[in-house]
Amino acid sequence: METFLTYLQVFAVGGTICLIGQIIINTTKVTSARILVGYLLLGVILETAGVYKYVRDFGKAGATVPIIGFGSNLARGAIDGALENGMLGAVTGGMEAVAAGIAAVIFFAFIVGLVATPKSK
Amino acid sequence: MNEPNEAYLKLIKEKMPKSKHLLTMFRAFWTGGTICCIGQAFTDLYTYLFSEMGENDVAALTTITLIAITAVLTGFGIYDKIGAYAGAGSIVPITGFANSVVSPAVEHKREGVVFGLCANMFSVAGPVIVFGISSSVIVGFIVIIFRGAFGG
Numbered sequence: 534m535e536t537f538l539t540y541l542q543v544f545a546v547g548g549t550i551c552l553i554g555q556i557i558i559n560t561t562k563v564t565s566a567r568i569l570v571g572y573l574l575l576g577v578i579l580e581t582a583g584v585y586k587y588v589r590d591f592g593k594a595g596a597t598v599p600i601i602g603f604g605s606n607l608a609r610g611a612i613d614g615a616l617e618n619g620m621l622g623a624v625t626g627g628m629e630a631v632a633a634g635i636a637a638v639i640f641f642a643f644i645v646g647l648v649a650t651p652k653s654k
Numbered sequence: 655m656n657e658p659n660e661a662y663l664k665l666i667k668e669k670m671p672k673s674k675h676l677l678t679m680f681r682a683f684w685t686g687g688t689i690c691c692i693g694q695a696f697t698d699l700y701t702y703l704f705s706e707m708g709e710n711d712v713a714a715l716t717t718i719t720l721i722a723i724t725a726v727l728t729g730f731g732i733y734d735k736i737g738a739y740a741g742a743g744s745i746v747p748i749t750g751f752a753n754s755v756v757s758p759a760v761e762h763k764r765e766g767v768v769f770g771l772c773a774n775m776f777s778v779a780g781p782v783i784v785f786g787i788s789s790s791v792i793v794g795f796i797v798i799i800f801r802g803a804f805g806g
Contacts, residue, residue, distance in 0.1 A: 540691050540694060543690050543691050545687065546690070547686050548683040549683070551685070551686025551742050552686070554746040555682035558678075559678060565750070566754070566778050569751060569754070569779070569781075569782050572746060573782055573786050574785060577790065592690075594691070594697055595687070595690040597693070597716075598690045598720065599686070599690070599747050600751055600782070607787070608789075608790060611790040611791065612794070612797050612804055615793075615804075616801070623797060623798055624791055624794060626794055627791060627793070633714035633718055638751070638752050638756075638779070641722050641726075641756065642725060642752075642756040643771070643775075645728065645729040646759035646763055646771045647771070649763075
């Protein structure tokens with residue numbers, strides 16, 4: 534029962550974040566790249582303001598899987614890095630926090646790009 | 655006898671955009687929610703399998719898994735079909751970010767591996783990385799200046 538409730542929260546939070554994105558697309562003609570950048574910056578701002586951890590506690594993967602969670606991850610890394618290692622940590626902290634994601638994206642895109650055949654237009 | 659009623663067709667045309675708007679919102683909501691639930695399922699699985707792992711490592715592993723799945727689905731052209739149905743539901747999750755890297759990589763392959771595949775990989779996702787990393791460095795400097803506010 535508790536698991537079901539958790540997944541309901543994940544579904545609701547993740548779904549709502551995507552729903553807002555869809556409303557923005559429907560009403561303003563903003564491209565998907567701008568949606569991604571906008572959500573990312575929102576995540577950075579909310580994490581820096583200390584608000585996003587409440588969303589994360591409630592929504593779990595629903596808050597971390599959307600790109601806004603990627604932004605919050607970056608900010609959290611930078612905050613922790615700056616507190617622990619000063620200037621050096623401030624520069625490297627964000628990148629370190631998302632290193633797994635970026636490395637995976639590059640690696641899998643490279644492999645799939647080599648293997649897959651492009652659609653003939 | 656079965657000629658379509660003109661007034662009725664006009665009425666449909668008036669009503670269409672709004673209902674389509676609601677439909678895309680509904681699709682974005684449930685597909686986005688489902689992708690997040692899949693992410694939560696992997697998080698639970700990894701927490702169960704690798705009990706010695708910290709929360710951050712499990713989250714990173716989940717992200718890698720979702721990216722790998724998306725890369726394969728994009729390679730087979732399946733993710734684009736999901737995207738046509740889901741709209742923002744497939745763009746906003748991290749899988750949409752992965753798709754935006756893999757998709758141009760595959761499409762520009764015929765221009766060569768270095769100048770096609772690799773050079774175009776970040777044609778869409780590049781701004782995300784630039785804004786992301788830059789803003790994180792700015793945040794880092796803010797933390798150094800206002801150390802007290804962040805519990806330092």
